[in-house]
Amino acid sequence: MCLAIPAQVIELRPADMALIDLAGLRKEISLALVENVDVGDYVIVHVGYALQKLDEEEAQRTLAAFAELGELEAAREELAGGVA
Amino acid sequence: MKYITEFRDGELARSLAAAIAREVEPTHEYRLMEFCGGHTHAISRYGLSDLLPANVRLIHGPGCPVCVLPIGRVDHAIKLALQHEVTLCTYGDCLRVPASEGLSLLKARARGADVRMVYSTLDALKLAQANPNQQVVFFAIGFETTTPPSAVAIKQAQALGLKNFSVICNHVLTPAAMHAILAGDGGKLLHGFVGPAHVSTVIGSAPYEPFARDYGKPVVIAGFEPLDVMQAILMLIRQINAGRAEVENEFTRAVTAEGNRKAQALVADVFELRDAFEWRGLGVIPHSALKLREAYAEFDAERRFGLEYRSVPDHQACECGAILRGEKRPQQCRIFGTACTPDNPVGACMVSSEGACAAHYTYGRFREHSDSPLPQAG
Numbered sequence: 001m002c003l004a005i006p007a008q009v010i011e012l013r014p015a016d017m018a019l020i021d022l023a024g025l026r027k028e029i030s031l032a033l034v035e036n037v038d039v040g041d042y043v044i045v046h047v048g049y050a051l052q053k054l055d056e057e058e059a060q061r062t063l064a065a066f067a068e069l070g071e072l073e074a075a076r077e078e079l080a081g082g083v084a
Numbered sequence: 085m086k087y088i089t090e091f092r093d094g095e096l097a098r099s100l101a102a103a104i105a106r107e108v109e110p111t112h113e114y115r116l117m118e119f120c121g122g123h124t125h126a127i128s129r130y131g132l133s134d135l136l137p138a139n140v141r142l143i144h145g146p147g148c149p150v151c152v153l154p155i156g157r158v159d160h161a162i163k164l165a166l167q168h169e170v171t172l173c174t175y176g177d178c179l180r181v182p183a184s185e186g187l188s189l190l191k192a193r194a195r196g197a198d199v200r201m202v203y204s205t206l207d208a209l210k211l212a213q214a215n216p217n218q219q220v221v222f223f224a225i226g227f228e229t230t231t232p233p234s235a236v237a238i239k240q241a242q243a244l245g246l247k248n249f250s251v252i253c254n255h256v257l258t259p260a261a262m263h264a265i266l267a268g269d270g271g272k273l274l275h276g277f278v279g280p281a282h283v284s285t286v287i288g289s290a291p292y293e294p295f296a297r298d299y300g301k302p303v304v305i306a307g308f309e310p311l312d313v314m315q316a317i318l319m320l321i322r323q324i325n326a327g328r329a330e331v332e333n334e335f336t337r338a339v340t341a342e343g344n345r346k347a348q349a350l351v352a353d354v355f356e357l358r359d360a361f362e363w364r365g366l367g368v369i370p371h372s373a374l375k376l377r378e379a380y381a382e383f384d385a386e387r388r389f390g391l392e393y394r395s396v397p398d399h400q401a402c403e404c405g406a407i408l409r410g411e412k413r414p415q416q417c418r419i420f421g422t423a424c425t426p427d428n429p430v431g432a433c434m435v436s437s438e439g440a441c442a443a444h445y446t447y448g449r450f451r452e453h454s455d456s457p458l459p460q461a462g
């Protein structure tokens with residue numbers, strides 16, 4: 001039950017509710033715990049509530065750091081192969 | 085699926101594994117506790133332990149809400165459902181938790197109790213609105229992630245003037261449990277924590293500062309995806325190698341230092357600290373759980389139905405306690421996988437897929453190396 005997932009808000013509804021989309025699965029959740037969420041935003045959903053807005057810039061930054069590390073490792077392997 | 089699949093890239097996971105393998109000191113032991121059940125689940129599901137050098141060990145912590153719920157609390161829910169004939173609502177994972185006299189909420193239902201599984205607290209509220217003559221009780225469990233949703237439901241019940249809705253509050257606090265572990269024998273053997281993902285979206289990263297400062301244990305908050313966990317392990321290894329103990333945040337896309345203020349304010353308005361609360365495996369921990377404030381007393385099922393807490397010992401063969409304290413591993417339980425399985429759980433760690441025993445049984449049972457047992461504490 002701790003498993004929570006990022007999902008995109010596709011429609012704002014009355015009473016602080018919203019419709020989200022998770023790979024085609026649509027569900028109504030509550031936005032009572034978050035602020036300034038708009039259609040198109042990604043939110044972390046847990047037991048029917050958005051817990052936090054997902055910061056897309058930070059997500060890109062983390063992914064970029066992974067990609068950089070991947071390239072570094074590939075280069076290192078090549079180098080090691082070349083030396084041997 | 086955006087923001088999910090990118091964080092599950094197998095190639096990158098191997099790059100991270102290579103970086104970890106290169107940076108570990110071969111003579112050191114790195115014993116890292118993943119506090120959170122969601123991490124336990126991810127580690128087992130993606131076989132992350134297999135990607136790590138043998139001297140990097142992941143220890144499962146007590147962050148599975150079902151696993152730390154003591155029998156006496158489940159007994160409350162069963163009593164309400166069977167004797168007071170309320171409609172008892174709870175999250176699905178609670179239904180199979182073993183309670184006294186061989187009962188569980190599911191077995192109580194088979195005896196005629198009205199037990200309902202809900203996905204959200206709002207579903208419980210709707211049941212109460214639709215059945216004004218029936219008492220509806222929400223059996224609330226969980227750490228800081230499920231507490232704000234309970235607070236919202238209680239406030240809505242008050243706004244709606246509902247007279248037939250109440251909550252058994254079993255909400256517990258992550259930092260209190262971390263303190264309890266570090267104070268015990270298991271804690272002495274730990275070198276760092278993979279910090280909770282979603283709990284931290286609510287409480288922020290600041291509450292972990294004392295663990296770095298006072299206990300000298302690094303904490304790296306990690307998201308639930310496999311790359312997040314691998315990256316956090318790398319960050320922990322770097323801290324340990326450098327002799328640093330700091331709180332770092334890998335999960336910056338959802339966690340800030342101060343957390344979700346709106347959720348915190350709602351929780352503070354509805355709940356206050358209990359003097360003490362019994363945890364399965366960790367015993368009674370002071371100021372480790374919440375109860376409803378006086379202003380919301382009418383929604384407190386413990387008061388409404390006069391429930392008295394009675395501590396009940398676990399099944400004698402069950403090692404859940406030692407496992408939750410990080411002192412033992414599931415395979416060290418005599419009845420793991422034999423008398424105790426996910427279909428027929430004897431202890432709470434076998435109930436939810438986030439429980440250490442269930443995660444091992446489902447994903448890791450045949451991969452474990454029996455030649456590398458956990459050093460025994462005390």
Ligand code: SF4
Nearest residue numbers: 403404417424431441
């Ligand atoms: S295998 Fe079952 S009985 Fe043994 S520790 Fe795990 S949950 Fe408890």
